[in-house]
Amino acid sequence: MSTNSQTTSIPNSRRFRSDDAPPRLSGKEAVVLELLHDGEQYGLEIVRLSEGRLKRGTVYTTLNRMQQKGYVQSRSEEKPAHVPGIPRRLFRATPYGLRVLAAHELATKFLLQEAPA
Amino acid sequence: MSSLRESLPGERARRWLTRFFSPRAMESVFDPFLADLQADWLHAKSTPSAQYTRWSLFSAYASLVAQIAAFAIGSLFGPSYELAPAANSSAPAVDGGVPVTRTSRYAAPLVIAALITFGLFAIMSALIANQPGEEVSDSSIPFILTRLPDPPDPIVEPKPQLPERPEVIPQPQVTGISTTQQSKKPVGLPQGPADDWIKSIQPGFTKPETGLRGSDQSEIPIVRVEPVYPQRALDRGVEGWVEVEFTVTEVGSISEPTILRSHPSGIFNRAALRAIERWKYEPKLVDGQPVARPGMRNRFRFELNKASPRSH
Numbered sequence: 001m002s003t004n005s006q007t008t009s010i011p012n013s014r015r016f017r018s019d020d021a022p023p024r025l026s027g028k029e030a031v032v033l034e035l036l037h038d039g040e041q042y043g044l045e046i047v048r049l050s051e052g053r054l055k056r057g058t059v060y061t062t063l064n065r066m067q068q069k070g071y072v073q074s075r076s077e078e079k080p081a082h083v084p085g086i087p088r089r090l091f092r093a094t095p096y097g098l099r100v101l102a103a104h105e106l107a108t109k110f111l112l113q114e115a116p117a
Numbered sequence: 118m119s120s121l122r123e124s125l126p127g128e129r130a131r132r133w134l135t136r137f138f139s140p141r142a143m144e145s146v147f148d149p150f151l152a153d154l155q156a157d158w159l160h161a162k163s164t165p166s167a168q169y170t171r172w173s174l175f176s177a178y179a180s181l182v183a184q185i186a187a188f189a190i191g192s193l194f195g196p197s198y199e200l201a202p203a204a205n206s207s208a209p210a211v212d213g214g215v216p217v218t219r220t221s222r223y224a225a226p227l228v229i230a231a232l233i234t235f236g237l238f239a240i241m242s243a244l245i246a247n248q249p250g251e252e253v254s255d256s257s258i259p260f261i262l263t264r265l266p267d268p269p270d271p272i273v274e275p276k277p278q279l280p281e282r283p284e285v286i287p288q289p290q291v292t293g294i295s296t297t298q299q300s301k302k303p304v305g306l307p308q309g310p311a312d313d314w315i316k317s318i319q320p321g322f323t324k325p326e327t328g329l330r331g332s333d334q335s336e337i338p339i340v341r342v343e344p345v346y347p348q349r350a351l352d353r354g355v356e357g358w359v360e361v362e363f364t365v366t367e368v369g370s371i372s373e374p375t376i377l378r379s380h381p382s383g384i385f386n387r388a389a390l391r392a393i394e395r396w397k398y399e400p401k402l403v404d405g406q407p408v409a410r411p412g413m414r415n416r417f418r419f420e421l422n423k424a425s426p427r428s429h
Contacts, residue, residue: 042149042153042156043149043150043153044153044154044156044157055180055183056150056177056180056183056184057179057180057181057182057183057184057186057187058183058184058187060145060146060147060149060150060184061146061184061187061188061191063149064145064146065191067145074145074149077152084125084155084159085125085152085155085156085159086127086131086148086151086152086155087148087152088149088152088153088156089148089149089152
């Protein structure tokens with residue numbers, strides 16, 4: 001009974017989570033981290049490198065969500081004043097994001113019975 | 118430089134987006150998208166080998182719409198998205214960003230989703246209304262009206278309002294028959310059984326087997342739609358012809374139209390197929406049962422000195 005009363009008091013966004021839950025990594029987020037493993041990339045370049053696994057219409061929302069989770073970080077591109085257009089944004093994986101990716105790959109291998117005994 | 122910046126793709130969309138989304142959402146989601154779009158466009162402009170077609174730009178804007186939809190959905194179910202700047206400063210801040218009220222969190226995505234839905238309907242109706250490359254003209258009228266011969270002068274007009282005068286001869290039914298009805302009875306042939314009439318003037322006559330290309334009256338279309346002269350060929354002054362093979366179904370409609378030959382190749386095929394698909398035939402009866410007629414052929418000629426393309 002006490003559990004039920006606690007559940008109703010938790011906000012919707014946190015209802016099925018807890019603070020000590022392991023970090024979650026979706027399939028798209030794993031692809032992004034794989035592609036950012038070697039360095040910084042633009043969002044459009046990530047889409048091109050993904051070879052169809054990521055879509056242009058959703059990759060920026062995914063990157064924004066990953067930034068909030070701390071998996072990636074971004075910086076605005078420095079461009080001369082005479083160059084027109086909005087400054088582009090470069091994304092790169094954080095050490096925390098790469099650790100999450102490594103743990104995700106290890107867990108996947110283990111679940112697929114491919115981990116060394 | 119300012120004119121170049123104004124002419125970059127995405128500038129107007131960015132101004133529009135800033136009305137609905139918070140600066141943080143613009144900075145983290147939409148500005149990177151538009152910046153990549155502009156960089157891609159500028160790269161294509163500066164590279165002769167690269168091509169940035171209208172389709173590429175349309176595809177990019179379609180991706181932007183998908184981006185807005187994904188963001189709206191994410192703001193509904195996600196923990197820390199925000200849309201419009203919140204007016205209530207006492208609301209809790211999310212990730213150090215702009216405070217968000219619960220009302221704005223749900224209302225703005227719903228409004229945007231409704232706008233996207235109505236926008237898609239508007240685009241679809243616009244696409245249906247104006248087919249690219251197809252010019253609406255008088256030649257696209259779906260029915261060909263054949264002028265009937267003038268009735269004989271001495272025909273007395275019937276006066277239905279005076280039924281008490283039975284001595285007036287009723288009007289023959291030739292006058293006022295529509296084109297479709299007129300074509301059901303071939304002009305110039307006796308209306309009785311044809312075989313009996315022929316036997317009366319040529320004893321020993323037996324009716325030959327009429328093939329698909331015979332002079333069967335049912336092979337004359339009762340509805341003929343002339344093709345629309347393609348605007349591209351009209352602009353270039355191109356003439357040609359298309360030979361089409363098709364099947365007349367049991368009910369008289371057209372099925373499986375295929376291009377046999379055409380000259381020049383591919384210019385008039387679409388117009389010919391669109392026209393032939395609208396043709397209607399009178400169903401052919403064999404032993405009282407309607408039958409299909411495969412292998413029918415027609416040739417459309419597209420000539421500029423004529424008012425419209427004609428078929429044979």
